[in-house]
Amino acid sequence: MNLTAMLVDDELPILENLSLILPWEDMGIEITGTARSGVEALDKVAECHPDIILCDIRMPTMDGLELIRILRERGESCEIILLTGYQQFEYARTAIRYNVHEYICKPIDYLSLENKLRELTEQIHKKRMASESERHRNVEMENWIRQKQVTDLLAGEKKMSIGYPAQAPEQLVSSVRYILILVDVEGYFRYSIGWSSDQHQQWHDEILSSLRVLTGEMEGSMIISVRKGEWGILLEASGAWEFQADEIAQRVLLKLDAMFAADSAMKVRIVQDVMPVCLDQQIAERYRHCQRMLMNPSDNRDDIRSVTTSVSSQLQPNEVSKKAAWITREELELFTRWIRQGNKQELVHLLHSLKHRLSQLEVSSDSIGESNIRFLLVHMLRELREVHAIAEQEEKQFWDALQMAASMKELVELTEAIAHAWHSKQGVSRPSVSELIKSACEYMDTRLEQDLGIDEVADWLGISSSYFCQLFKSHVGVTFVEYMTHKRMESAALLLSTTEWSITAIGEATGYKERRYFSKVFHKHFHMKPSEYRQSKRTGT
Template structure:
């Protein structure tokens, strides 16, 4: 970049003595500032500024021909990095504030001293130096991008992590490419930039490239502080680190340091999978596979973590994180459009998953969730028209297309499927016939303690008993008596789970005879009320 350029400034005022006092009465060169011009009116000042493009303009707010406000607007439009400092009287305070909103850097209230002027100008100088430093860093970083490692080396390492090679030919290749690492004892890390594709969708290619280079540079400097190593790109959101193992630093600890540095010095976090120690160059591809396998466990955390191969025991593929009863309860909730119940069952399934020891391989859990999505969709197919299912199908396909998905994202997509499915059913029930039946259902649910009958509910909705019965079965898929019995049994279950006594439950749902209630309950659930209550409380 060469020697630092001096700060240039012009002074504008309609009084010559003021200009002379400011430009000649202060030793500006001592502060690294050069007065490159002065002017007595705003129009002349604007012409001078456009010609000289000074870093700072010091101007009176009240100027002939063109005032400080118009001058500020024109300067900021054509030269936005210029720092405009206004000299204003007490009565011009509102005027000065308007100029600040237009982009002026600061203002100095009259009467002022030369020290006041120096203080504000030096504030502007500091801001300019910060901006120059930022531009310099960007320039240097872009230069380093242009001078990055040769393409041959990048291609070689990408081949090395995927294919086997004889030790002899690998060593010859290392010599030819002048790779400085020792030729035995390696650790491989696969580093994935968390949510990179999503967060960079709207960014220009140049900024994406700069981000990837910056992260690569952070990893290179971190590794270099402890051992010899190389960092290269494997894909858009992944880098691979190969370094010589060292007794001075545990691989997991070094990976944690890399994670912390990436988070500290960039706005991205990373997840890192670590291999076991690999003895030979020809075995590096095995280490890469180990690191990728370890990295897959960031499925559970969503990112910003370190995962070591061998830390996770293997669980059999044929496992299930939910019971058949939970599946039935979930499907019942979906068929009835009960969002709260559906989400509650899903939460129980999530809790079961969190208790699994050891953690299952992510792919096995993804397959299990896919199976659950399939079951849910089959139920929704029973309740909804084909055109109403298209949006749900699109959501499912979008999730399948994602290269990597975290457990929380998977759970969220499952919840969204249930919620949307229930919402669509609510819309589906908007016909007049359905509204009539749901009115009757609402009455039934709030009067389960009474001796409910078809005639009573038919009168409530102003229909004949026979028509009401047919319509009820068409909408609910059950006869009126079956529905009332099922609702009573469901209400009984809820009350028993909350600790209510069997006699109290029977009375609350319309059964005066406890023995008859127990018979009906067992016929529907396979358990007596007491047995059900005990099984839940275990």
């Protein structure tokens, strides 16, 4: 880009010579005007603000030094070269005080002046490039700090108010509100299991670059990435922000759908909030609310969902929410049963129910839910290993993915990925007979207090009752009833000798609701009554 210059001298021949002799175009300088007095020059400088001024000192009405003084007071930062026929020290000292670039005596050596102008032009360009580079760095640093603060806020690492911009006064900060558009790639975590860190980063950078292009024209917008596979677009809620948010959401959906068109394993889903909030705890609450919307298996299959309700209206009471975060013992048993039976339909139904329940959690219970999902995943992987339903390399990838998972949604996706991999694996070997019997004994040993029957154990193993009875008798050497009675009596004897429980309580703890029947079975097994057994253990006989 060319620089601009103004020529100021009361002698017309000098003005003409300066205009015609010097190769202005070749030097990259455009003459924007000439003036024959300081007063005339003041008005023209105010209009065109030249980069360079060549100015005579001795002029009528207002001399060059007075002109420079007024220009500096007005904040003009142009470079000035003084031309004078008088070599007086006072002139030079005044010129230095007003930051004059060069002091040239007449008669003018035009070749020397040309060289000085070329040097000055180069200096101005370098100075501007350095200034622009510094400004760009400051803007980038400010944006990085703001994005880092918001990212930490959404991740729950800090509680703070964010300034916009960073140096803005507090009254401006409180007035700026944002709208959140949450972009999620469903299936990414499952699809990317086994990827290297470079593959993860390359994929993520490609999506982030596309989002930046789509939102680049939106002033004040930010793109926040708390975890891989998810991005939060923050738009200033000013002007026609509703229309802009709708347009951005549609453009993002079309762009990412086109990118994933060849891969049906991943799908874009967008939650578009419509509640403008400040960049404080409000935005963190809205972010978590939008995340729960993504987890909720709603009948609404729209790719873009709008969130209109407040956070408080969606939350369950604290006691209910915390209870919902726990995975019960019965659910773990069902997971084990469906894995051993190869029942994908029931397993998927159980996962769907669990996913829906976890989506209703309060933020304060998220950590409880995550801990329980991790425990469930460990349980599933161990069960799959025990029944030889998963390859060693595949199991290692799942363990690595479990360590990488950083949110409830990713953990739920991992459970679905494991279930899918288990079901789609061809030629899955059934557990051996010894493994079936071992599992049956473990199942029975932990339920001595229950009214356990053959049908329940056989159903849990995924085999028929008659086949279970045949296997059990041939491998254990006793019938199901004999085994349960023996284990219950061993447990009762241990409780009699180590606790002060009543005989009735011990009978109930070992599966006998009536004391009389418990005493009868105990006497038949040990040839003495429960009270006599306890007394004999106390006396050492």
